Amino acid sequence: MSTTAVRAEAPARDTLAQTALSLPSRAVAVFSGPLGLALKILLLALVNGIAVWAAIVLADAGKWPAFAVLAVTTLALDAAYLVRRALPLKFLLPGTLLMLAFQVIPIFYTVNVAFTNYSTGHILAKNEAVEGIQLNSLAPLENAKSYLMAPARDADGNLVLLLVDEATGDTFVGTREALTPIERDKVQVDELGVAGAEGYTLVTGPGLVAIDRELTAYTVPTDGAAAIRPEGLGVASELAPTLRYDAARDRFVRISDGVVFTDNDRGSFAAASGEELEPGWKTSIGFSNFSRIAKSPLVRDPFLRVFVWTFAFAFLAVLLSFVLGLLLAIALDKPGMRLQRSYRTLLVLPYAIPGFLSLLVWQGLLNDDFGVVNRVTGLDVPWLFDSNWAKVSVILVSVWLTFPYFFLISLGALQSIPAELTEAARVDGGGPWQVFRRVTLPLLLIVVAPLMIASFAFNFNNFGNIYFLTGGGPASSDQTTAGDTDILISYTYKLAFASGKGQDYGLASGVALIIFFIVATISSLAFWRTNALENIR
Amino acid sequence: MSRRTAFGALIVVAMLAMIAAALPASAAVSSGAAPGGTLRIWTDKDRRADIDRIAKAWGARRGVTVEVVEKGFGDIRDQLKTVQPATAPDVIIGAHDWTGQLAADGLVLPLSPSAATRKQFPKYALDAFSYGSTVKRLYGAPVALENVGLVVNTRLAAVPKTWAALERAALAFKNRNPDNLAIAVPQAPAGDAYHMYPFFSGLGGFVFGKNRAGNLNPRNIGVANTTFLKNASMIDRWDRLGLINSKVNYDTAKNAFLKGQAAFWITGPWEADTLKQSGLRFRIVQLPKIKFRSVPFLGVQGFMVTRYANTHGVGTLAKDLVASYIMTASSQRALAAANGRFPANLTAGKQVRDTVLAQFGRAGQGGVPMPNIPQMSSVWEELGGAWLKSTNGTATNARPTFQTAARNIRTKIG
Numbered sequence: 001m002s003t004t005a006v007r008a009e010a011p012a013r014d015t016l017a018q019t020a021l022s023l024p025s026r027a028v029a030v031f032s033g034p035l036g037l038a039l040k041i042l043l044l045a046l047v048n049g050i051a052v053w054a055a056i057v058l059a060d061a062g063k064w065p066a067f068a069v070l071a072v073t074t075l076a077l078d079a080a081y082l083v084r085r086a087l088p089l090k091f092l093l094p095g096t097l098l099m100l101a102f103q104v105i106p107i108f109y110t111v112n113v114a115f116t117n118y119s120t121g122h123i124l125a126k127n128e129a130v131e132g133i134q135l136n137s138l139a140p141l142e143n144a145k146s147y148l149m150a151p152a153r154d155a156d157g158n159l160v161l162l163l164v165d166e167a168t169g170d171t172f173v174g175t176r177e178a179l180t181p182i183e184r185d186k187v188q189v190d191e192l193g194v195a196g197a198e199g200y201t202l203v204t205g206p207g208l209v210a211i212d213r214e215l216t217a218y219t220v221p222t223d224g225a226a227a228i229r230p231e232g233l234g235v236a237s238e239l240a241p242t243l244r245y246d247a248a249r250d251r252f253v254r255i256s257d258g259v260v261f262t263d264n265d266r267g268s269f270a271a272a273s274g275e276e277l278e279p280g281w282k283t284s285i286g287f288s289n290f291s292r293i294a295k296s297p298l299v300r301d302p303f304l305r306v307f308v309w310t311f312a313f314a315f316l317a318v319l320l321s322f323v324l325g326l327l328l329a330i331a332l333d334k335p336g337m338r339l340q341r342s343y344r345t346l347l348v349l350p351y352a353i354p355g356f357l358s359l360l361v362w363q364g365l366l367n368d369d370f371g372v373v374n375r376v377t378g379l380d381v382p383w384l385f386d387s388n389w390a391k392v393s394v395i396l397v398s399v400w401l402t403f404p405y406f407f408l409i410s411l412g413a414l415q416s417i418p419a420e421l422t423e424a425a426r427v428d429g430g431g432p433w434q435v436f437r438r439v440t441l442p443l444l445l446i447v448v449a450p451l452m453i454a455s456f457a458f459n460f461n462n463f464g465n466i467y468f469l470t471g472g473g474p475a476s477s478d479q480t481t482a483g484d485t486d487i488l489i490s491y492t493y494k495l496a497f498a499s500g501k502g503q504d505y506g507l508a509s510g511v512a513l514i515i516f517f518i519v520a521t522i523s524s525l526a527f528w529r530t531n532a533l534e535n536i537r
Numbered sequence: 538m539s540r541r542t543a544f545g546a547l548i549v550v551a552m553l554a555m556i557a558a559a560l561p562a563s564a565a566v567s568s569g570a571a572p573g574g575t576l577r578i579w580t581d582k583d584r585r586a587d588i589d590r591i592a593k594a595w596g597a598r599r600g601v602t603v604e605v606v607e608k609g610f611g612d613i614r615d616q617l618k619t620v621q622p623a624t625a626p627d628v629i630i631g632a633h634d635w636t637g638q639l640a641a642d643g644l645v646l647p648l649s650p651s652a653a654t655r656k657q658f659p660k661y662a663l664d665a666f667s668y669g670s671t672v673k674r675l676y677g678a679p680v681a682l683e684n685v686g687l688v689v690n691t692r693l694a695a696v697p698k699t700w701a702a703l704e705r706a707a708l709a710f711k712n713r714n715p716d717n718l719a720i721a722v723p724q725a726p727a728g729d730a731y732h733m734y735p736f737f738s739g740l741g742g743f744v745f746g747k748n749r750a751g752n753l754n755p756r757n758i759g760v761a762n763t764t765f766l767k768n769a770s771m772i773d774r775w776d777r778l779g780l781i782n783s784k785v786n787y788d789t790a791k792n793a794f795l796k797g798q799a800a801f802w803i804t805g806p807w808e809a810d811t812l813k814q815s816g817l818r819f820r821i822v823q824l825p826k827i828k829f830r831s832v833p834f835l836g837v838q839g840f841m842v843t844r845y846a847n848t849h850g851v852g853t854l855a856k857d858l859v860a861s862y863i864m865t866a867s868s869q870r871a872l873a874a875a876n877g878r879f880p881a882n883l884t885a886g887k888q889v890r891d892t893v894l895a896q897f898g899r900a901g902q903g904g905v906p907m908p909n910i911p912q913m914s915s916v917w918e919e920l921g922g923a924w925l926k927s928t929n930g931t932a933t934n935a936r937p938t939f940q941t942a943a944r945n946i947r948t949k950i951g
Contacts, residue, residue: 061623120638120641120642120911121638121641121642121911122642123618123642123643123644124642124643124644128643128844129643132643132844133643135646135647136640136643136647136669136671136672136674137671137672138647138672138674139672139674140649146649146651146652148651166651166652166653167652204600205598205599205600206574206600207600208599208600208601208853208854209574209599209600209601209850209851209854212850212851212852212853212854213850213852215852215853216847216850216852216853230853231648231649231650231853231856231860232853232854232856232857232858232859232860232861233599233853233854233856233857233861234651234857234861235649235650235651235654235860235861237649239649242671242672243671254671275670277671278640278641278643278669278670279640279641279642279643296951297948298948298949298951363726364786364788367725367726367784367786367789368784369782369784369785369930370784370785370786370789384725384726385784385929385931470726471726471727473726473727473728473922473925474925474926475922475923475925475926481919481945481948481949494918497914498914498915498917498918498949499914499915499949499950499951500911500912500914500915500949500950500951501638501641501911501912501914501950502638502911502914503618503638
């Protein structure tokens with residue numbers, strides 16, 4: 001009965017395959033004619049048009065390295081499509097370019113960041129930071145005055161500030177040289193501020209945009225280093241620097257007590273006491289991030305526990321998903337089963353729902369006081385609040401999310417195993433278990449094992465599952481900052497974005513690099529092992 | 538003409554056409570790269586329409602084009618750190634607890650509003666936006682205030698005057714039905730130090746102490762100060778009695794209150810519309826004094842001027858908009874109302890007729906602005922986690938849990 005069913009199915013598959021195969025060849029036939037040529041020219045011209053546009057934008061912004069990359073890429077693309085001998089490049093080049101753009105460049109970027117101090121307080125370039133420190137360290141004097149202000153031009157067209165002391169109502173004209181009192185009745189003030197003055201023309205409307213840079217740098221010296229500075233267009237304040245920048249020696253000196261802040265080679269001006277000026281700047285700091293990782297109790301204390309759990313999590317999630325997926329695939333591979341399609345569709349559903357959604361739903365379902373799972377079953381299991389149960393929950397939910405993937409793959413792989421092989425094994429007297437163990441499984445593993453390794457690597461870094469389900473919690477009993485379900489990548493997130501002073505991209509990239517080497521080592525070992533499977537062929 | 542030449546000619550013609558088509562487009566882009574006389578504002582969705590109206594009215598007077606760009610609220614802070622100067626904003630809307638990070642990054646400029654303008658704001662609202670280890674400067678113009686309060690369903694319980702009365706009423710209500718909650722306050726799954734802060738301050742807890750200059754000191758951590766530890770046994774009692782249950786998440790707490798399964802709910806003005814539409818009779822008060830005044834965390838939202846305003850040549854214009862125009866009572870009223878918050882400007886605050894907002898405002902009296910120093914990011918998870926662990930129904934002692942949290946915070950700050 002079963003054999004006839006298989007035979008009846010076989011021709012149908014063939015026709016399907018034939019149609020599928022003939023489609024591209026028919027397409028090729030259509031596109032190699034004049035229509036194809038026209039399309040090719042059109043698309044290539046489009047690419048070149050976009051490239052020219054981009055080149056102008058890049059040149060305009062002075063981004064010359066990007067400009068060079070663009071020019072080389074575009075010429076290479078043109079050559080690949082216009083030179084006859086370069087035909088294979090047609091297929092290689094776009095793929096290579098995409099790989100460069102989405103794989104190689106991010107990796108280079110991560111490696112680069114791992115050797116810098118890129119983090120909160122170290123974002124700008126050094127000259128920008130110096131500027132920032134100078135601005136931030138301006139302070140109002142003891143009884144500093146604040147003024148209503150309006151920018152104006154005097155009879156000679158020079159920019160001056162019309163000033164009204166907010167406290168006393170005294171009126172002044174401020175220039176780059178000095179503050180000069182003028183008679184009160186010469187200045188008109190209304191509810192919006194200074195409205196005009198005799199002998200001066202106010203700068204208004206579009207004129208304000210034109211003088212913005214000049215006004216930003218405008219200072220009216222008053223007393224020593226103190227100066228009146230425009231703070232907007234209607235207000236000016238008297239501010240004095242508290243730090244003096246010594247450009248020649250590249251250092252700041254605090255005026256009040258003479259403390260010297262020098263470049264500490266880690267992207268900050270720091271005093272001998274360790275006090276740092278803010279902002280700092282982004283700079284290369286060599287292997288500091290890695291030595292911090294090695295020395296920090298934040299990393300050292302929980303590392304082994306987190307590493308073991310990461311490994312266990314990734315391994316169990318993949319193994320259980322595979323076993324469950326395979327069992328279901330075997331069960332549903334039975335030919336002639338009723339409602340087979342509906343079952344298959346139902347089983348693929350968890351895979352079809354966006355993962356983070358299911359994770360959040362599961363988080364609600366598993367709440368031990370209010371969740372559906374405990375309420376319906378009458379259990380009192382602390383799914384997410386007990387260390388061990390939380391680990392079980394994380395694995396169970398991960399299995400729920402991944403088994404459809406292995407189900408689909410196993411189903412496909414099972415169908416690709418020739419029926420003759422299993423039949424021959426049966427004829428030779430093998431029982432169902434022996435047939436499965438000695439024939440089906442090894443053949444299946446050839447297909448599935450590399451995917452399992454990929455899935456393991458993915459789960460090793462499965463940030464989403466942990467973050468959305470438990471957030472790494474519950475808090476660990478060993479009193480370290482890593483939670484009990486934190487895996488390396490979710491703990492990295494906590495280290496880099498929820499400790500210290502906020503974001504620490506440098507440290508995060510450093511840990512990411514280390515994780516990359518761990519995953520790469522494990523994966524390559526595993527691939528090397530599975531090569532042995534190939535010998536079965 | 539051979540086929541080859543025709544082919545080549547065709548390509549040349551097509552490409553020239555494309556390049557010709559591209560030229561005007563790139564001209565448009567290159568002029569956009571240097572926004573001469575354009576002021577770009579990043580705002581969240583709620584306030585977009587009002588900011589658009591207010592900023593454009595200002596722009597017309599000052600002769601500046603205003604471009605309002607909508608972003609997710611949290612994205613504004615994160616994207617400001619990575620944005621390209623050409624497309625960077627000149628003005629952003631933000632929360633006061635971003636101040637430390639953004640100022641330490643050097644991404645926002647200090648402001649000096651006039652003395653008359655300053656007088657129109659409560660001191661704590663200006664303090665909330667002030668930061669600086671050497672010199673304390675103001676980095677933002679406060680616009681709207683928010684804080685949590687104790688919402689009481691007055692059909693189910695009387696408004697409690699004392700902590701003992703609240704405890705009694707909440708436990709009595711809880712024991713009426715196994716589905717009832719005593720005090721609905723969200724904590725699950727990861728802990729919520731923000732909603733728990735009134736309980737924390739009521740027991741004598743604080744996050745950072747201040748140094749002599751009045752700045753928050755990241756070395757002085759009050760998460761396990763002696764006063765709080767002395768009172769921590771009260772938490773164990775609450776846990777035993779089920780007064781607070783850390784397995785309650787945000788939706789559970791909200792639904793319990795709305796369905797009449799909780800008489801007391803800790804929430805803030807972002808639920809004002811839900812409360813008004815619920816048909817429940819309720820009042821919002823400050824959590825009654827436990828050992829100390831049980832004050833909530835205060836959140837202040839406002840506008841900041843970025844360093845890019847100076848590079849774009851609109852520095853004084855941006856300061857004029859933020860530190861003068863937006864701080865006026867009329868702008869504040871519109872902006873605070875746009876997302877249902879109490880305005881920071883005192884004159885505008887007096888004109889608020891919304892009783893729910895006014896009650897939330899009173900519940901925040903004496904509150905503590907969330908610390909705005911960047912080290913605060915080391916605190917949230919640990920403090921929330923300590924509450925989570927000590928109120929989860931198992932016999933965990935609060936005292937050592939909070940001590941561990943304090944130690945971890947110290948390690949994280951480094």
